Every structure is written in structure tokens, then in C-alpha cells.
Amino acid sequence: MLKKGTAVMLMVIGLLGGSLLTFAYTGYSGGSGSVASEGLLASLTGSAAQKDDLKKIETAMELIEGQYYKDIDRSKLVDGAINGMMEALDDPYSSYMGKETAAQFEESIEGSFTGIGAEVASENGKVVIVTPIKGAPAEKAGLRAQDIILSVNGESLEGLELNDAVSKIRGPKGSEAKIKVQRAGSTDPLEYSIIRDDIDMETVTAHMENDGVGVITITQFSLNTADRFKEELAKLEKQNLKGLVIDVRNNPGGVLSVVIDIAQQFVEKGKTIVQVEDKNQKREKEVSKGSNKPYPVTVLMNKGSASASEILAGALQQSAGATLIGENSFGKGTVQTSYDKQMGDGSLLKITIAKWLTPNGTWIHEKGIKPDIAIPQPEYFTVAPLSKEKSLKYNANNTDVKNAQIMLKGLGYDTGREDGYFDKTTEEAVKSFQKKAGLTVNGVIDTETASKLEAALIENIRDPQNDTQLKRGIEQIRKEMAASVSNSK
Template sequence: MKTQTRVGAGLLMGMILGVMLSISFGVVADRQESSQAVPLEDLRAFTDVYMRIKRNYVDEVEDSDLLENAIRGMLSGLDPHSTFLNSDEFSELQIGTQGEFGGLGLEVGMEDGFVKVISPIDDTPASRAGMRAGDLIIRLDDTPVKGMTLNEAVSKMRGPKGSDITLTVVREGREAPFEVEITRDTVRVQSVRSEMLEPGFGYLRVTTFQSRTAQMLVEEARALQKESGGLKGLVLDLRNNPGGILNGAVGVSDAFLNDGLIVYTEGRVKDSEFRYTASPGDVLNGAPLVVLVNAGSASASEIVAGALQDHERAIIMGSSTFGKGSVQTILPLDKGEALKLTTARYYTPAGRSIQADGIEPDIKLEQITLAESGEPGIRPITEAQLSRHLAGENEKADDEEGEETLESLAQRDYQLYEALNMLKGLDLLQARR
């Protein structure tokens, strides 16, 4: 079981500590009429239980608390994603899409009663503290997580800027739980970053999908093209991107596609069904594209990867994605409260369901360091790599510097290093056609 959200009533794909939730704004009708009769006998049983609690519980219980708990129980019993949002939670959810919020900078869900890290957000307290996708949080300070709801755990992880919290973490590959102390801070998310890996080969990192992400991505891509006099290829990095606004994912996909379906949804209610298509114009003009993904790539990230993969526009590299492909609809209630209800599933252009399956990369490539792969002979040293080697006739003065840059990249980010190599190969193939 894994947890994550459509607001206003829109599409929402994730719960981020602080609160940052992946939201896409749209409308799904809250039908006032139902063809099903009200189950009177069941409601009588509910009333009977309600009155027995009121009369016999050890402490006096407020009516409002009993009713809120009953509503939460109805929704949490459906699936891990459906829930009740009180006025504070609903307000924080709406604020969380604007790219700045207080907290740790974690996208989290519930699994087997514990808080599971879906992804830490780049350059946040959680990522700087070394939290990783897949970590299980079993204690918050001295309080066990077992028995908490996701909202309760998220609420406890929030706090004033500058305050500390200690997370007890279970991580695959480590024998015993360990503690991570994190200082809460205001989280400001820069959703798009760029750099030039080598002349002609660019890099775009999308950390989350916000309302302006697609526009920022196009601007950064054009800046890279101007810097290099035209791009020969681009790496789009969606690793540890927990999702975000659906329209942001559609816009990023559209930036690299000329036409065709991007994503569609299907549900029991017709108003929950949507189809999104690409418009003419590829920001790379057909240049090779490699997309990096991993287990922390969820929701909106999977929509982008799935669309580009189905259209054969990009090669997907890395590891299998998270597999969050269900649609939650936010249905506002009185008093500023709301229901978050699962209403549909996402599908890629080829009709593949993302839910629970995720996106399988075209080329599986785990993140390693050279130290982990470093038996002698795996990366043979050549004459050109020897210190003070005799220069070859065709060797330029800056070649050695380029080799050092590539070596540094391989040490820092092996998957990105291999993605760059893939781009060079694709560019070579295109040039020979």
C-alpha cells in the first residue's frame, strides 16, 4: 500500500511533507442525485453504534470528533489514497502547489503502517540530511509511527522553521534502524535546472511539476540551444521527482512531441475521464532525448516518461518507477473541508496502466559509484589518460580537460554519465544516416 492527490476539484498525485501535494486543477462533478437507494438499515446500525459510544465510552466524546473519525474511516477503508481533509489540511494542500512551503521536503506515503519515503526533494532539509527514496520512517522523535494515519504523521513532521525532529529510519541494505536529525525550514522548490554537460549536449533537471514548469523547461532548453549553437541531444532528469500538477506534466511532454495522445484517464463516473493531446512543435527539433527515472519518479513523472516512451521520442534509462497511476478528486464540503476520493486511473498513450506497475526503462541502469565497480581492468587506462603523456597529432589542448570532466561526471553520477554516452551514440547514428 502506498499513499499520495486532483484539487479544487483537481488531480493530485502525492503528499509532500510541508505540505506539498501534486495537484492539477480541473473539475469533476459532485453529483447531487444517486440512482442507489439510501441503505436505511445500515444507517440505523451506524446510529446505534454512535449512541453506544456516546453513552459508554470511558471519556466524554464530542459529536464533531466522532463524526470526523467516522468519515475518515469510510474513506481510509477504500484505498490508501482516499481520505478526509479538515479545513487546515485542505488549506495547506492548496498552498503547497505554489513552490514554497514549510517542512522537511519529503514526498511520503504509508506502507504496512509505516511512513515510506517516495522521494526527497532536491536541495531541501531532507535531501541534505541524506534521506533516500524507499526509506521507512518508524519513529518521529520518541513516537512510534505504527498506528498513525498519514495525515497525523505529516502533521507531526511539520513544525516551526528552525526546529528539529529526529526520524528513526529503516533502510534496505542496513542491518539496524538509525536516526536522522533534520532541522525544519521553508522549502523553496526550483522546479527546473539546466547545465551544459558538453558542447552540444544539454541537461535539464525537473524536480517537481508546478504551474510554470513546462514554460520554464522550454525557456531553459532554448537557452541551452543558444549557448551551444544548437543541441545535439538532451538528458531530461526525472529521478526522485515525486510528481506535481498534471498540466505541468502534460506541458513538459508536449514540449518534445508534435502530436498525439499524451495521457488519458478512465473511471466509473464519466466526468472523471480526460484526454490530453500534444500540439505541434518540438523544442529540440527532433534531437535525441534520454530520460532518467528511478523508484522515486512518481505520478506526473511517470506520465511524462510513459508518453515519451510510447511515442518512441525518448530512450528511458534508469530503474523502474514508483507506480502511482490513480486519480484522486478533491470534493469540497462545507466549513472549508473536503473529501479526497479516488475516481480514475491514468493510462499512457498505448493504453498501459501506470498504477502499481510503473514505467519500465528501455535500458535498466542502477546508480553505482566507480568504487563499487572497481575491480582492476573494468575501466582500462589508456595512453591518453597517463599523466604527462606524449600528445597525439590530432589531440587538442582541451581534450585532456574534457576527459577529466567525464571522469568527474562518472564519479558524481554514473547514470547521467551513461545517459550522455547514449546521447553521443544516438547523435553519431543520426549523422551517418
């Protein structure tokens, strides 16, 4: 009896007590927040209602262990109880992770893990891709933000805990993950074959365009991202940087202290970077200790820009005068902290502890941030892959034909229409592509032609010359540079 009661008590203490850790996805270090275990235990034992709650949990476990017709692994009961508590919060960003999943989570914060490379969340019981990580297998295969993952290697994810779903998605390097997803605008599920790999993320890359325009891309805000950003920015400034484009498209977020460190390099000292509001509606402002820059800045974002990416975009727009370009962002306005030491066995609780607001006090949760200049990518950037279940040929009329027509147009082949009807003009476009790709020229989109078509399209998407948003960001910087020169005369 003592052991059973102790296990439940420790579980509750782990849920309620302990210090805030400083790193999690947008983990917030807002003071110690600690409660001594002895004080918490005293308060629990001193409250009749709390003692009744603990007794209820203990009784349930005793009844299951004593009366259930099969032997039960006690650890599964404990994990199930904690998972049930987290589900009751109805918050996709608060979750319990077992030892193995917790270790994977810590790896992702550090910027290195093995899997397909996608940030996922649970929404209304469904596993939804927040964003594929740039350059990772998921992005290369064509997965997109807001795709709903239905199954992995034939195993449905329906009804699974998010951590269980993640464990099925992840796996050893070189193994295959057949991912079936539902995408908005597509009537039938889409299936991707993805080879898992080491996701050793270089979170910051940079290059210099002509006329002193620099571009820095941030793929995630991991523990070393601020240092890497400073290094790359310093290199660009040594090359006579005159304007900067910061690209956080498809960046799922990361560590709050890291994004604050980056933001204050552009926000004037004393101005607000972000506000954090706790459950008691008490707000704390994080103000810059840095200084602004003498050159203009634009930020590129899209619907895969979430959490810390949105904090950076909001801070630079409202407190540093940066121009936001691209698409409406994802809309994640909450702050999580991870608790692992308190659990004592390698498991971890990730709990939403507050919401964050932009410098002017706007809560962007489930709404996102609107760009100052809305620029979509070409339609072929988000076209669904072809099913390949059967060949497409003259006189066919379906969604796959429509997607093939969009792909062909994106590659420069004129189909004359994009309504899903496979006419003679579409057939000639297919023949032209087949000829250039070294395929049998028959005007039929079989499995080989479809695969080649998709591969060519992905290569086209990766070409910066076809990146409408990046080109517009650079164009905007050049306009602001020219205006600055004109005003200084």
C-alpha cells in the same frame, strides 16, 4: 436531533457530491463530474438502504455522545468517521485531511512549505518515503525512497493516520526532527537528525553541457512548473541546443495538467500522451496539441520517480522516441482529485478517481516503468549511515563496518574488502581518511570520524562527475546526435 442528522448528511454529501478540482497530486480534470446537492439529497432520502446507512452512523454518534464515560469532541468523531471510510478503501493515495493538513497539502502543490522535504505514502499501515525532494533537508541527510519511517522524535508512527503522521514529521523552520527509519538491506533501524526548513522549491533547473547537450531537472510538477520548464527550454534552444536530457529522478509527481503541458512540447500533434480510465473502464486519451522536436531526448529516472514523472517518461518513450535511462520507476498508476470546497470547513478529501495508462495502454501501477538502458548508481549512493552508538575499530565485524568500508571505497580509499570485517587494511584506510580530514589519526571510527566520513560522502554524491546515470544520459544523447548527423549526410 436535527443538528446531528444534518452534520452526518453534510458529511455524506461532501463525500459523494461536487465538481472535480483540477489540482492534486496527479489531479485529473476530466470534466465537471458534478452532482447537484439537491439531487443527491433527494436520491439519498429516496433509498431505504441509504437512509438506513445514515441512520446507523447517526445512531452510533448519538450513543457515543450519550453513553461514553468521558466527554467527547464531536468534531473528532466526525473526523474519525471520515478517516474510517477512507481506510476502508485500502488505498494509500486516498485520504482525509483536516484543516491544517489540508493547508499544508495546498502549499506543497504550490511549491512551498515547511518541513523535512519528503513525499510520503501509507502502505500496509506503514509510512513510506516515496521520494525525498531534491535539495531538501531529508535528501541532504540521506533519507531514501522506500525508507519506512518508524518514529519522529521518539514518537512511534505505528497505527497513525497518514495525516497525523505527516503532522509529526512536519514542523516549524529550525526545529529538529529525529527520524528513525527501516531500510531494506539493513538489519537495524537507522536514525537521522534533520533540521526542518522552508521548502521553497525551484522545481526546474537547467544547464548546458559541451557540444550543445542541455540538461533540465524537474523536481516536482507544481502549478508553475510548466511555465518554468518552457522558460528554461527556450534559453537552452537559444544557445543552439542539439540534444536534451530531462532528469526526473526522485520526482514524486504533481499536477496532471502540468505534465501534459510539458509532454506535448515533445510529442507530435495527435499522438497520445496518457490514457485515463475511470471505474466503468471508460478510457479517455489525452492527445498532444504540440509538435515534436528536431533533437534527441533522454529521460533519467529511478525508483523515486513516481506518478506524473512516470507519465512523462512513458509519453516521451512511446510517443516521442525518447530513451529512458536509470532504474525502474516507483510504480504509481492512479489519479487523485482533491475536494475541499465541498467539505466547507477547510478540510479536504483526496480521492483516487481513476487509473492512468501509458500511450500503448500499459498500467504500470506497483510495477513501474523499466528503463531502456539500466544504469545503477555506485553502491555508496545508497549506503546506510553509521549508527555511531559505539566506535568501530580493528577486529570488529558488523554491518556498520561494512557500510564504512563502502563509504571509504567510494571516497577513493582502498579497504581491500567490503564484508564487514575490520582488518588492518581497513584500519590503514581509516587512518588515511583521518589524516586528510584533519582528525586524530588512530584508525578508529569514532563519532567524529563517522560524521566526517558521511559528510564527505554526501559531498561526493552531489558532485555531477560522480553521477553515473547523468553521465550515461549525456553520453547517449551524444551518440544519438552523432547518428543523426551521419544519417543526414
